[in-house]
Amino acid sequence: MxxxxxxxxxxxxxxxxxxxxxxxxxxxxxxxxxxxxxxxxxxxxxxxxxxxxxxxxxxxxxxxxxxxxxxxxxxxxxxxxxxxxxxxxxxxxxxxxxxxxxxxxxxxxxxxxxxxxxxxxxxxxxxxxxxxxxxxxxxxxxxxxxLDGFTSKPSRRRGSRKPLPPTPQEEKSARPLPPQPPEQPSRFVGMTVIAEYEYTPMTPQDLELRKDEEYTILEMTDQNWWKARDKYGKEGYIPSNYVVEAGNGLERFDWYCKNMNRSQAENLLKTENKDGGFLVRDSSKAGKYTVSLFSKGGDVAGVCRHYNICTTPQGQFYLAEKHHFSSIPDLINYHQHNAAGMVSRLKYIVSNRAQPPSTAGLGYGVWEIDPRHLTFIKELGNGQFGVVKYGKWQGQHDVAIKMIKEGCMSEDDFIEEAKIMMKLRHENLVQLYGVCTKQRPIYIVTEFLSNGCLLTYLREGLKQHPTSVQLLEMCKDVSEGMAYLESKQYIHRDLAARNCLVDGHGTVKVTDFGLSRYVLDDEYTSSAGTKFPVRWSPPEVLLYCKFSSKSDIWAYGVLMWEVYTLGRLPYERLNNTEIVEQVSRGLRLYRPQLANDKVYTIMTSCWGEKADERPTFQELAFAVQDLLYELQ
Incomplete structure (x- = not known):
């Protein structure tokens, strides 16, 4: 062929x-x-x-x-x-x-x-x-x-056991800025795509997207913003995550809810409250799909059932052993008319397509935001960098605005890297939209997440006792966001539940990644209140102030512990001095009551004495996915 x-x-x-x-x-x-x-x-x-x-x-x-x-x-x-x-x-x-x-x-x-x-x-x-x-x-x-291309650096030791403050200048010279995302293969230029979402142009260079209409891709030099032409011949830039290749993939079907987990699917189906309401989502097992179906079946409250789409050795798909199909759309079409072993046929499509995903920036080429276009509505909190407020951009787009305290940040260095940080886009990272640098204090404008800080959400926001699946999904979200940062050579240095946010659907996203590199030494106080977050730090940070992706791995294990204790303080009976001494001698956090042995094994794998004994975030994401698959 x-x-x-x-x-x-x-x-x-x-x-x-x-x-x-x-x-x-x-x-x-x-x-x-x-x-x-x-x-x-x-x-x-x-x-x-x-x-x-x-x-x-x-x-x-x-x-x-x-x-x-x-x-x-x-x-x-x-x-x-x-x-x-x-x-x-x-x-x-x-x-x-x-x-x-x-x-x-x-x-x-x-x-x-x-x-x-x-x-x-x-x-x-x-x-x-x-x-x-x-x-x-x-x-x-x-x-x-x-594999070639992945190497670990030797530890740097010194005589004193007293922690040194982090030095941004030294770290900057030792580790280069993350690379620019590679260009997409040229074979995609000229392809036809279909808009999944409406998009209103934010700048004169942008092109309007109308849902379900076709567009031709002209240029892909920026992975987040593609140049396209509509059917009327008009050209401009569009957010790449708002379109899908025509005739290819499940994204063009309203019943497919990409990046939705089990708990979110159940909440959406129960909110719709329609007998036979269904959607198709990514399974926790990579590359697999699940049909989530709501049925009343005599139960007034209704129940959600989840059916994994299986594959034959010949590559055909099925839910019922006797009914095989060459594609998932064919399978869904059949079960919309036949229950074939399920509690109900698939009667009503339930979709989350009404809420479009975040774009990398507020328009093509926009990273410097005019503060006159920002409306401040309410204060959300006071973080390590200053006041954080909820507001609107151009009166219609929800944003969070960090007002950076003067003198606490190496502003010029941060502003230069902000252009690169804006290109980082992942469903489990809080999206950086842009900065306001023409006045003081400078503003950092990011995606707004309505359920706020994960730590507060664990302590106060959960409306009922969480299920084991729900807790594991929170951990999965963080591991996948951190795996993406790891692939871009970013070190967080302050990963904890307080530095994650929760959106309206319950998705957890990591925030403040990379910012601590630009905090000036004499002003830097982490959000835990010390020169660095002692309760989330491994021995090499406590003793030698050596930060790396492996110290982020340790912190992730502590974050998992926070999730499974519903927000308790790690080592709550010890002060910082006692923690440094006892963790260095081998003390580790106990197994939370809500965590089974398999979950605790993942936590403890993050707390290896030597950094190279700890897994990568990609490996942690696989381990959490496998556990989720067992639960489902």
């Missing part, structure tokens, strides 16, 4: 067999396209492919690497490589090194923008219940070898 990029006969090792034997290895024809890898049965007599045996969507791939050959393997299995995705490792054997190198290079190029790329992998095979490289006996165990 003309859209095939690569096609080759490989030997494939079965992923399903518990024991490895010669029967596990079969020749398959592999075909690589822009969207997936498909492999087919192979007829050596006719030299042709037969039936489809399986597929892997490229967007689900987390790692592509070589594998060390089997110690006693035959010559035809001398050039193995692995494709890691949510189902585990797919082992493939090439005929020679050139073919293997060609496929690995092409695959790495095509998946380099995937959000779930791994930082560690297993260089040897998983054989008969054991990783040959590290002898671990858990198939989902963290990799034992760091």
């Amino acid at each position: 003309s859209d095939n990029i690569l096609e080759e006969i490989f030997i494939k090792r079965s992923q399903q067999k518990k024991k490895t034997s010669p029967l596990n290895y079969k020749e398959r024809i592999f075909v690589l396209t822009q969207e997936k890898i498909a492999y087919y049965d192979y007829d050596p007599d006719k030299g042709k492919r037969k039936g489809l045996k399986g597929t892997v969507d490229l967007e689900k791939i987390k790692c592509v690497e070589t594998v060390q050959p089997e110690p006693t393997g035959p010559p035809e299995r001398a050039y193995p490589f692995q494709i890691i995705y949510d189902e585990g490792p797919l082992y493939i054997f090439a005929k020679n090194e050139d073919v293997r190198a060609e496929w690995i290079k092409k695959l790495k190029e095509m998946v380099r923008f995937n959000k779930d790329l791994m930082q560690k992998y297993h260089p040897c095979f998983w054989v008969d219940g054991t990783w040959l490289c590290c002898q671990q006996e858990v198939k989902q165990a963290m990799g034992c070898k760091v």
Whole structure:
């Protein structure tokens, strides 16, 4: 076919067999396209492919690497490589090194923008219940070898045990600014997209979006703002997260609610209160989908049921064993007319599309905001940088405005990086919209989240006793936001429940990331009231003031503890001096009553004595996702 990029006969090792034997290895024809890898049965007599045996969507791939050959393997299995995705490792054997190198290079190029790329992998095979490289006996165990491009720096030690104040100038020279997001592949230029949301132009350079209408993409040099043309020939910039490629993906269907978790789905369905109300959301298992369905069925209050969409080995989708479909839209269409084993057929579409996502800035190229366009409505609190107020931009857009106290921040350095920080966009980060720097005090304008601080929400905002799923979803939100920051080389340095916010749907977002780097030493007091947040800090920060992504990992474990104690103060009976002494000797927080052993294991994995013993945020996000999947 003309859209095939690569096609080759490989030997494939079965992923399903518990024991490895010669029967596990079969020749398959592999075909690589822009969207997936498909492999087919192979007829050596006719030299042709037969039936489809399986597929892997490229967007689900987390790692592509070589594998060390089997110690006693035959010559035809001398050039193995692995494709890691949510189902585990797919082992493939090439005929020679050139073919293997060609496929690995092409695959790495095509998946380099995937959000779930791994930082560690297993260089040897998983054989008969054991990783040959590290002898671990858990198939989902963290990799034992760091991928090229991910390195850890040696610790810097000094004689004194007294913590030093952080030095922004030193940290700035040691760690470069995060890289600009890479340009999108040029193959997307010229594609047709459909608007998921209405967008009213904020600047003369912007283009209006009308829901469900088609637009042609002209330029993608900024990953957050694409230049487009509408059907009338008018051109301008549009927010890239407001559109979806025409004819591709579930985003064009109103029943698909991307980035919605189980608790949010239940709240939305119960609010609509329609028998047969449904939506489709991302499962907690990466790359999977769930149908959430509300049914009254004699129960006045009604109940929510959740059905995972399953996939056959041939790549077909089903909810009921006997009814398979080639696509998820076909499956939904069938079950809108037939219950087929569910408590009800899918009668009414319930959607959260009314609320558009945040844009990176308030218009293309807008990062300096005119303070005359801001209306201050009420004070939200007084944080470490100054007063925070709720307000409106141009009288209609909700914003939070931080009024920075004069003399507490290295303003020039921050203003320069604000342009880059605005390009950071993730559903679990509070979006920076812009700054007001032409007057003093300067303002930082961000997304406004109606449920406020996570710590207060845990203590006072939960209307009923939270479920285990709800608590784990909060932790998942933070881990995914931090995994994104980790990928951009940002260190938070003050991660805690007080520095996370909660939106109207219950989604948790991390805020104030990167700001502490610009706080002047003689003025810096963290939001915990000390030179740094002692109760959230690991030994290397308490003793040597060494901040890194691994110190953020420690703080995340403490944040999980805050979530599962509904906002209690860590080490509540100890003062700061006692915490420094006892944590350095091995003291760790106890298991909260609401946390089971698996949850507590994730927490304690964050509190390794040595920084390199702790997982990455990407690995933590996977671990939390797996637990959520078990609960659902």
